[in-house]
Amino acid sequence: MRPLSDRTEPNGSSQSESKNRYFDPVDSFEPDAKDLKNQNIKIIKGVNQKYPLINALKKYKVDLKKVTDIGSWTHHARCPFPDHRDSNPSFGYNSKEDRFYCFGCRRSGRAVEFISGIQSTSKISVAKNLLIELKISEEEIISNESIADLDHGEEINNILLDFGLSINNLFIKYKKNNEIIKFINDTIFTLDMYLNHAVPKNKINCIELKARINKCKEIINSLETNE
Secondary structure: OOOOOOOOOOOOOHHHHHHHHHOOOHHHHHHOOOHHHHHHHHHHHHHHOOOOOOHHHHOOOOEEEEEEOOEEHHHHHEEOOOOOOOOOEEEEEEEOEEEEOOOOOOEEOHHHHHHHHHOOOOHHHHHHHHHHHHOOHHHHHHHHHHHHHHHHHHHHHHHHHEEEEHHHHHHHOOOOOOOHHHHHHHHHHHHHHHHHOOOHHHHHOHHHHHHHHHHHHHHHHHHHHHH
């Protein structure tokens, strides 16, 4: 057996490689692209919960006009986004759910989406800036389990926004026909009664809602057939 002193000593680079193998930061602990995307989505949703859209509308001096007390879309204005030259008031504000929708450029959302459109910057950048203003950490938002439950509400709103766009087109098409306009308003009122009174909003069934929407569309489309 050779003496220990006679054994070949590892060179410096080998020692370094051995150390790095065990003690260097492990890349796998960093969030991957999918995790990072999900975190960003959650941050945006969380900020939208904490920062009211109406505050952003006032900050950017959107000239909201109240148009009705019936239904959810109670205010309108000329679209404030810089790339939309709005000659007619096509920007709608839903005061009950604190969200916006433009029937012209079709942007929609809450505070983060609105400021993102105004500033022409990314939604996550806006959300992180608002977190600083709100004095809330990203970790606090990411660890909040209740924020993950917003998808159902967003699906409902997407259904209603699509229906709202169809209704708006009908209003434009038949604005001189008082009988049809009255019928459309009655249909909308019936749907609003269902949404605001018959079913608590956190228990609305999307399948049932779609069925009611489709029935409303059938009735309204029959007006065009008979016109």
